[in-house]
Amino acid sequence: MAITNLRSPPTPVVDVDEESATLDGSGSGSTAPTTPEGSMCFSPLPPLDDFPVNLPPRSQGKLNSTSTTSLAPVPPVRNICCVGAGYVGGPTAAVIAFQNPHIRVTVVDRDEKRIRRWNSRHPPIYEPGLNDILRVARDGSRECVFPNQPSTQPEAGEDGASDSSISSDCGSQSDDGSRGPITIPARQPNLFFTTEVAKCISEADIVLVAVNTPTKYRGAGAGSATDMTAFEAVTAVVAQHARPGAIIVEKSTVPVRTADFVQETLALHRPNTPFTVLSNPEFLAAGTAIQDLLTVDRILIGSSPTPAGLAAAAALASVYASWVPRSRILTTNVFSSELAKLVANSMLAQRISSINSIAAVCEATGADVDEVARAIGADPRIGPKFLKAGIGFGGSCFKKDVLSLAYLAESLRLPEVADYWRAVIGMNEFARDRFAARVVRCLNNTLVGKKLAVLGYAFKKDTNDTRESPAVDIIRSLLEEGPREVAVFDPCCVPEMMREEIGRFLGAEVLSGNGGCVVVYGDAYEACSGADALLITTEFDEFKNTPVGGDGVEKKKVVKKVVVDPRPFKGSEGPTESELLALHNALRAQVEGGDEDPLGRFNAMPSCDAGCMDCQLEKTTGAAGYGASQQHVSKGRLDWSRIHGQMRRPHWVFDGRRVLDIEVMEKMGFRVESVGRQGR
């Protein structure tokens, strides 16, 4: 007998402590505008301890609250619109849709090219696991049937035969009903991408605003303040088109008290229409976005403490509760939530700058920064994460968010606080400059006539995101010395894209073909061939070295990931989407390079036009790591002995990310200089 799955959560009701709605009990202690029913008041809030922090299990359907004096119905969520189809909006909306088949999720963006890509086989960003999510949520899925027993374990009574095949004839149901076949019904697509911004906003119960909020580059606060142009533009569209009662969610990272501004804009355009504004910052990291979203450590929801504010928070929480344990959904006041995001990134950046400052001390003293990091990281109060020294942090957010915090402090007339955080950025720049200077110093203070290969262009491993990549600054510094060639290779980025970006950041004239000396390669060995020095600028595993045997052949350490088959699924409701995904991954892991759809759930992917630029790019470049059909396939670790044979003496390697085993490299004849370790 078939068991169907895909539970949809009941609509909860929220208990609200009216006393806590404002500190003074007046209903609003602020001059900030409120909606007619007072859904947003920016008054001081009660201490967090008094605020309903964790939401109860779905079945209870009520917010925890010590004293409950009124009930506000939690609005049902059937339609979500996410504005911004970027690194955050795309994956976040995809996971929300994947986990909530009963909710229609539409991602809107004004960038037609981006939307076209999301609707094609070539999503505009690469993230491990994204493809599997899109294949179900965007494309819908077929009915599938599978036995409810681990395929690696033989069926009791059978001769050790294990059945990893999935077919419609998969055995009979056992007595207790738990091991029989499970039928997963077909799923309709519920994730859509479109440029119809206003229309989709007007249909949504929840509008997630996930547009870019970079640093201002001109005018007041240039270089520090957040550029709110995109956010403001979207807010105006939302204000004009959102339906009454809609919940507006700040997903973008925004300055503290942005919710005030959103509320004012809404009140300006639609004075008598109730809206609720929430802060729900995103903590995902590039390269692990899907994993971060699926196994999230916390969801932060900031709301006003009014009945409507808390009800809106509960509505948003119910969306996440489809897969996130209630204990990980934290609610705070809206400004704490906005500030917490800036502080989270600033503290992470600060840790990196702290260890990089120590790297400089190590280079001058003979201590080794990895050893220092290991020693201090063993203290649970410090912890081992984010202590990897290198050439500094990159990425679209750390720098801008630290600067935004510093700007906030300046605006609040707290220059000491601002200086403290600005020093984090200063130390980051120092790390890069020191590394580039070290390369030049080791190469006799001149790069003229020399070829240098830069390995890694993305700002971190396993992503094709190159925003604020330290590699760009390193290339710029190298070019100042007039080298013969700067070769650039990245295992995850498409060469054409890298060329385009380098041209944009450093000027088209630096590129080969335009009279410049920067050559972008799609092959690491070509990039390294004839090089005087190699610089490792991104911590890709591909660049790590592994012991070499007497035969000169690289001995790869094969660490087989143990992916546990999650069956048997217990309970009468059938597996959740997360459990199905775990099964999908377990079955895939059983066979190397095996079936991309072992459950037989996937529908056909969208087809591309004959003239699809991305298909052509894939054909001409190999383009591993680009496009849904081609997730980042590791090109394997570099064969360092082969590279040694191709390089010029004395085989300089500058390890800016501490990925190399120096002893092994030196035995092979390389001359290695590493960040955080004394050089020669």
Ligand SMILES: NC(=O)C1=CN([C@@H]2O[C@H](COP(=O)(O)OP(=O)(O)OC[C@H]3O[C@@H](n4cnc5c(N)ncnc54)[C@H](O)[C@@H]3O)[C@@H](O)[C@H]2O)C=CC1
């Ligand atoms: N990239 C990351 O890993 C993380 C980013 N964030 C924050 O999330 C926000 C978004 O960042 P990303 O996704 O990286 O930015 P992004 O630049 O990749 O995407 C933003 C998208 O918004 C669209 N957009 C801009 N103005 C628009 C308008 N008026 N109407 C419709 N669409 C519009 C752009 O076309 C673009 O596709 C930022 O505030 C960022 O600080 C937060 C956590 C992680």
Ligand SMILES: O=C(O)[C@H]1O[C@H](OP(=O)(O)OP(=O)(O)OC[C@H]2O[C@@H](n3ccc(=O)[nH]c3=O)[C@H](O)[C@@H]2O)[C@H](O)[C@@H](O)[C@@H]1O
């Ligand atoms: O707001 C954001 O955009 C996101 O910023 C970071 O995520 P991300 O920038 O994608 O990547 P990280 O893993 O944090 O790495 C950032 C940079 O720091 C560098 N790094 C990281 C860790 C470390 O120990 N040392 C180090 O140099 C990385 O190489 C990379 O260049 C945060 O980790 C996310 O929580 C946050 O949501």
